[in-house]
Amino acid sequence: MNWTLIFFSVLAGASIAIFFYVRSTMKKSVTFLSEKEFGNAMRKGQLIDIRKKDDFNEGHINGSRNIPIGALNKSFSKLRTDQTIYLVCSEGKAAKRAAVLLSSKGFSNICALDGGIKNWTKQLKTKK
Numbered sequence: 799m800n801w802t803l804i805f806f807s808v809l810a811g812a813s814i815a816i817f818f819y820v821r822s823t824m825k826k827s828v829t830f831l832s833e834k835e836f837g838n839a840m841r842k843g844q845l846i847d848i849r850k851k852d853d854f855n856e857g858h859i860n861g862s863r864n865i866p867i868g869a870l871n872k873s874f875s876k877l878r879t880d881q882t883i884y885l886v887c888s889e890g891k892a893a894k895r896a897a898v899l900l901s902s903k904g905f906s907n908i909c910a911l912d913g914g915i916k917n918w919t920k921q922l923k924t925k926k
């Protein structure tokens with residue numbers, strides 16, 4: 799029997815299993831809300847904009863705090879586990895990654911703006 803073929807078959811199977819596990823974890827970690835739903839609910843929790851500081855300063859939802867996704871690992875102590883976290887990113891993709899990270903640290907109620915800040919049609923606050 800060709801051990802190389804067996805090795806790569808097992809590796810491929812494990813990769814597929816990991817892919818589907820991560821995908822299902824992402825779906826369970828975050829609830830995406832429409833702009834209307836997000837706007838109605840965001841004041842009931844912690845509004846966190848995970849974009850880079852420059853992007854945040856160009857325009858953000860009033861009342862949001864900027865914690866770039868790269869700094870999220872160091873900022874868990876700034877967040878409350880007993881309140882819902884409302885995430886804003888550019889297009890919605892980074893919010894999935896942030897939600898998985900937050901879930902792994904004990905945060906359970908995580909929502910994100912579907913489509914990110916690009917789908918926000920209301921006025922943005924700028925910081926210059």
